[in-house]
Amino acid sequence: MASAATASAGGLRASRYETETVRVAVSGVVLVIAAWLLFFVVDPGVIQNWLGYGQRSDARVPAFFARFALLLAVIVSGFTLVTSTAYYKRNRIRLAPWMFVSIGLVFFAVYVILPIFQSFSYSFTRWDGLRDINGVWTGEWVGLQNYRRLLDDPNFYTSLWNNLLWLVLYMLAVPIGLGIALFLNQTVTGIRIYKSLFFFPFVISQVVVGLIFTWAYNPEFGLVGEIWGWFFCEETTNIMGNPTTVCSVDPPNILGNPDVATYGIIAAGLWPQIAYCMILYLTGLNNVSPDQIEAGRLDGAKGWKMLRHVILPQLAPATFLAVVVTVIGALRSFDMIATMTQGGPFGSTNVLAYYMYDQAVGEGVGRYGYGSAIAVVLFAIMLVYISYFLWRMWQDEREAR
Amino acid sequence: MKSILKGAAFGVLATTMMAGSASASELVITFDDLNPAPKAAFEAAVEAFRAANPDIEVTANNGDREAHKNTIRSALQNDAPDVITWYPGNRMAPFVDAGLFMDISDLWASDPNLSQHFEAIKPTMSRDGKQWGVPYSYYQWGVYYRKDIFDKLGLSEPTTWDEMLAACDVMKENGVTPFTIGTKFLWTAAGVFDYLNLRTNGYEVHNALTAGEIKYTDDRIRATFANWETMLERCSFVDNHATMSWQEALAPFANGDAAMYVMGNFAVAGMKDAGLTEEQIDFFQFPEITPGLPRAEEAPADAFFIPANATNVENAKKFLAFVASPEVQAEWNKAIGQLPPNSAAAINEDDKFIVEGMETLSTASGLAQFYDRDAPAAMAQAGMEGFQRFMLDPSTLDEVLTELDRVQGEVY
Numbered sequence: 001m002a003s004a005a006t007a008s009a010g011g012l013r014a015s016r017y018e019t020e021t022v023r024v025a026v027s028g029v030v031l032v033i034a035a036w037l038l039f040f041v042v043d044p045g046v047i048q049n050w051l052g053y054g055q056r057s058d059a060r061v062p063a064f065f066a067r068f069a070l071l072l073a074v075i076v077s078g079f080t081l082v083t084s085t086a087y088y089k090r091n092r093i094r095l096a097p098w099m100f101v102s103i104g105l106v107f108f109a110v111y112v113i114l115p116i117f118q119s120f121s122y123s124f125t126r127w128d129g130l131r132d133i134n135g136v137w138t139g140e141w142v143g144l145q146n147y148r149r150l151l152d153d154p155n156f157y158t159s160l161w162n163n164l165l166w167l168v169l170y171m172l173a174v175p176i177g178l179g180i181a182l183f184l185n186q187t188v189t190g191i192r193i194y195k196s197l198f199f200f201p202f203v204i205s206q207v208v209v210g211l212i213f214t215w216a217y218n219p220e221f222g223l224v225g226e227i228w229g230w231f232f233c234e235e236t237t238n239i240m241g242n243p244t245t246v247c248s249v250d251p252p253n254i255l256g257n258p259d260v261a262t263y264g265i266i267a268a269g270l271w272p273q274i275a276y277c278m279i280l281y282l283t284g285l286n287n288v289s290p291d292q293i294e295a296g297r298l299d300g301a302k303g304w305k306m307l308r309h310v311i312l313p314q315l316a317p318a319t320f321l322a323v324v325v326t327v328i329g330a331l332r333s334f335d336m337i338a339t340m341t342q343g344g345p346f347g348s349t350n351v352l353a354y355y356m357y358d359q360a361v362g363e364g365v366g367r368y369g370y371g372s373a374i375a376v377v378l379f380a381i382m383l384v385y386i387s388y389f390l391w392r393m394w395q396d397e398r399e400a401r
Numbered sequence: 402m403k404s405i406l407k408g409a410a411f412g413v414l415a416t417t418m419m420a421g422s423a424s425a426s427e428l429v430i431t432f433d434d435l436n437p438a439p440k441a442a443f444e445a446a447v448e449a450f451r452a453a454n455p456d457i458e459v460t461a462n463n464g465d466r467e468a469h470k471n472t473i474r475s476a477l478q479n480d481a482p483d484v485i486t487w488y489p490g491n492r493m494a495p496f497v498d499a500g501l502f503m504d505i506s507d508l509w510a511s512d513p514n515l516s517q518h519f520e521a522i523k524p525t526m527s528r529d530g531k532q533w534g535v536p537y538s539y540y541q542w543g544v545y546y547r548k549d550i551f552d553k554l555g556l557s558e559p560t561t562w563d564e565m566l567a568a569c570d571v572m573k574e575n576g577v578t579p580f581t582i583g584t585k586f587l588w589t590a591a592g593v594f595d596y597l598n599l600r601t602n603g604y605e606v607h608n609a610l611t612a613g614e615i616k617y618t619d620d621r622i623r624a625t626f627a628n629w630e631t632m633l634e635r636c637s638f639v640d641n642h643a644t645m646s647w648q649e650a651l652a653p654f655a656n657g658d659a660a661m662y663v664m665g666n667f668a669v670a671g672m673k674d675a676g677l678t679e680e681q682i683d684f685f686q687f688p689e690i691t692p693g694l695p696r697a698e699e700a701p702a703d704a705f706f707i708p709a710n711a712t713n714v715e716n717a718k719k720f721l722a723f724v725a726s727p728e729v730q731a732e733w734n735k736a737i738g739q740l741p742p743n744s745a746a747a748i749n750e751d752d753k754f755i756v757e758g759m760e761t762l763s764t765a766s767g768l769a770q771f772y773d774r775d776a777p778a779a780m781a782q783a784g785m786e787g788f789q790r791f792m793l794d795p796s797t798l799d800e801v802l803t804e805l806d807r808v809q810g811e812v813y
Contacts, residue, residue, distance in 0.1 A: 130499040131478050133710040138499045149811055154804060219641050239553060239575055240657030246576075256643035258793070344585060345643040345793060346786040358782070361471065365778045366495060 020084065027080035034073035075103065116379065122372035123147070129360065129368040139369065146373035156374070159350040162262050163331075163381075166351060169266045170273060170330035174322045177277025178315075182307075184278070185285045195282065202275035210339030213268035219251035228252070255341055258348035265349060269336045273329050277322040284318030285311075320392075327385060352378040428716040429460045429482040430705075433469035438670070442736035446537075449732075450723050457716050477501040481708035483717040489525045489534060489704050490770035491611070491777055496706075497528045503707040506531045508718050514725040518745040521762075522702055525770055534704040535721040536742040538734050540666040541758035542592060542699035542771075548683040550577060550660045558685040562600070562628070565688045569636035572660055579636040581659035583650030584643050584792065587785035591772035593663050594788050595699055597632070598625045600690035604697035604767035611775035613813035617787075617805040626802070628690060630795045636661075643793060651675045663687065665701065666739060669754050684757050695766035701774060702742060783808040 079099065082088055088095055123146055127139025150156045184195050201209060216223040233247035254264040288311060296310040312319070334353045337343060343350040343358055350358065352374055360371025432443045440463060447461045462482065464472065473487060477496060487493055487502075496502045509515045509523070509532040519526075522539065526532050551557070551568075554575055559565035569579040584590045599607055602621045609615045610622065639645075639653050648671055653659040655675035662668065672682050689696070705724060707717045723729060730741035735749040740758055749755050762768065773781035787801040 128495045128499070129474060130495060130501065132500040133478070135478075152807060214644075218644070238657050239550060239577055240547075242656045242658075244656060244658050250640060253641045253644060256641055256793075258790075341644075342585070344587070344786070344789065346790040359779070362782075365782045367779050 023080060024084050027077040027084075030073055031077040031081060034070045034077065038067065038070040038074060119372045119375045119379070122369055123376045125369040125372075127368045128366040130366075142369065146370050149370065150373055150377065155347045155350060155355060156352075158348060159352045159355040159374075162349065163351045163378075165262055166266060166269075166330040166333050167327065169263070170269065170326055170333075171323070173270050173273035173277045173326050173329075174319070176270075177274045177322060178281050178319075180274065180278045181281035181285060185282060199275050199279055201272040202279070204272070206269075206272065206335045207339050209268055209272055210265075210336050213264070213271075214255065214340050217254040217264055219253045219256075220245075224254065225251050256345055258345050261341055261345065261349045265333070265336055265340050268340065269329070269333060273326060276325060276329075280318045280322045280325075281315060284315045288314045324389060331382060352381075426457045426713070426716060427460065428457050428484070428713050428720060430462065430484040430720065431469075431473075431476065431482040431486065432461065432463045433466045433486045435463060435465055438737045442733045445736065446724065446729055446733055449729065450720060453723065454716075454719065457719075477708050477710075481710045481712075483707065483711040483713045484705050484720055485708055486703060487534070487706050488770075488774050489522075489536065489702050490774040492774045493533055493704075493706070494528060494777070497533055501709050502533045503709050503711065503714070504531045505533060505535070505707060505718065505721065508532075508535075508721060512722045512725060514722070514727065514743055514745070518727070518743045519725070521744065521768060522742045525702060525768070526704065534706040535725050536702040536704040537724050537730065538737060538739045539700050539702035539742050539762075540739040541761050542596070542663070542665045542701075543684055543686050543758075543761065544661050545664050545668060545672065545682060545684055546661045547654065547657065547677075547681060549681045550657060551683075558683075559688045560685075561688050561692075562690040566631070566635045573635075573637070577657070578639050578653065578659040580638045580661050580663065581650045581654045582638050582642045582663070583645030583647045584789045585646050585649075587782075587789055588771070588773050589647050589650075589664075590788040590792055591781070591785050592665070592699065593632075594625070594629070595769060595772050596663060596687040597628050597690070598622070599697045599699075599769065600687060600694065601625045601628055602691070603694050604769065607697070607769050608775070611772065611780075613777075613780070613809055617784075617802045617809065622802070626791065626798055629791070630798075633792065633795055638792065643789060647671075665699075666754055666758055670738060679753070684754055686761050696764075697767035697769060698762055698765040699771055700740075700762050700765075700768040701771045777812050780808060780812045783812075 082099070122139075124141060124143055125139040126142045126145070127137070130138050132138055180198060184191065184198065215221075219225045219228070228247070228251040229245060232249045232251070233245045235243055236246050238244040252260075255261050292310055292314065293306070296306055301310060331353070333351055334357070337349055337351060337354045338357075341349045342362075343354050347355070347358075356371045356374040356378065359365055359367045359374065430447065434440060434443065443463065444461070447459055451457070451459050469486070473485060473496075476482065476485065478501065487496070493502065509519075509526075515532075515535065519536070522536050523532065526534050526536060546558075550572075554571050554577075556568045556571060559568050572579045582589050582593070595607065598610070601624050606615065606621055610617075610619075615622070639650065639659050642650065647664070647668070650662070651668070651671050652675070654662055655672065655677055669682070673679070686696070686698070705721055707714065707721070711717050724733075725743060727741070727743050727746040730743040730746035731748070734741045734746070734755075738749075738752060738755065740748065740755065740762065744763075748759050769775060773785060776784060784805055787805050790797055791801050
């Protein structure tokens, strides 16, 4: 009996050992084949041919899925192999978290970190963004030329100035958002509907906001033109007998006037940003401690004093978050500008991000080196802010411990 | 890194696969116009090619024109089709210089159509003395005007600068803005500049300027801008042009608030869509400014090219030769309301704009592509922004010209 039990236990051990070996062997084979296919052989076009699609562009999707499946196979088999090593088993607790973030880290490195360094290196070159058919880069090294040219470029200073305007004026979203939040922080029937209405502009896409404001600003048929028309214009018929409008004072063309166009775009950008800050403060107000308000009241604080000394300190985390997202929003103003003016008239509403796009990619201008130099400058400016932000985060983490 | 590895591996490992796909006779064409008429004309031509070459399996891809301006870059460098559309003149220069377009001078020399009936357009398709593409269509630019307004005011088509200025005075007295334009996307202003420059200084100066050989502060270019200033004063343009696209600028034209439009022939379709009839609109050549100067015209062309790493080169050349034939050119351009670059091709005699355009271009002393196709893209972008700035405020002229000189110094 005893010997039989030992034998069966041994058999169990043996079979477990065999399964493990098979698993490792299969993973190894899968990894090698899948990785070989993915990185060395399979061009999308080849997969398309295998799948019988020829070179039709509608075959991109199946080809994409085929590559995706191969990538998954590589990841799964790779992980199986790593987790089966004795080293991993000994250090499982320490290594497991890194296994989870490893995929994210790889993509972050390839799509975020690497391009940053590529931008740096391109900024010292003159390059139109093209490689020849052998994949050979066609640019030339020009040293600091792009940076020297930036110093002489009036458009660069316009963009820089506009970036500054965005940063400063966009900050208005924080106090206005706070004001609306305080106003809406009450219990009346249907307050949720009002809150939703105020929050609405943040939900819709920036592109839609841009379009709405572009139409509103239109001096002929937009809101601005309409209202102007009540005071200064009258309907007449023109020479062909069609109705037309004649104005004693021309309506303001906000987006067509280089002096005010940027302010017009910032105003449009503020609309959703105020809503965002408002919702941050509304959440913060929910967590304001009633005890402290009560205590403040007993001490005779009310109105402005109450807000300044009792409420606002408790809202500090919300304020920090609001400032952070507003700064990010101001630097991300790209899509607003792209929708509303494309940097025009004559480049007067460019910011660095849009000017970079305009010079490198837009309309085939193809000054990749120059665009990269602009990107590097923008990166340097943002680095100041990012460093402060990271430092602050780090401090908070340390205090929390 | 990955692409290098992949490229190297391709040479060693995948040659057989590539060879396999090449032997099956295929042809992949990438086109870039989804507007109804051009799309239908392209598809009809592809159908005709299929019928004539049943052994070739043709795949035709068609995409948005603006998106194509970006996607062509990756298409040429990675998985190239066998035939692709692009613009001639300086817009093809970056791709030619990077070796991404195939030299098809042999086809131009051997093909009976290309060697005989494309003389006028051949310089545009050439770079470094070689030919790189085959044009399928081109069109005239000029002044499109409201004939009914002209008739009502007793005006006739002006042929000289003074006549045009006088006509403008009459229009303004009667509450009509002489010109409409929409400069939001900038290139429309370049059309006006090109014509003023061609009429003030002629074809050679246009080419020298776009080739970077003369400065913007040159006296001849200043003379062009002086004429433009006169035009802005006496032949004013609609207000708010800086925020309008060319299509939006059709509204005042259709409503009768503005009477003239410096435009390409493609605008006729838009004018008709806006409710104007064939009788209400007409065309005249941009009037003479410097007396006795040989008349040059703007005539941008659209063309097909063979990417350097196309798979089915023989079939691609067959298709280009097919596109160059007079029948295909005639049919195609009849459908899209433009002109066939093949001088032996028939034109649509029922379309007065086409007849007049043919007359205009065939008698011209030189054909310019367009400011933003003749000048390198980076120069064109800065130049057109400068034009817009000048139009909004002529007093900035000196600043504009100095700035353009600076960009010119960097770009060429």
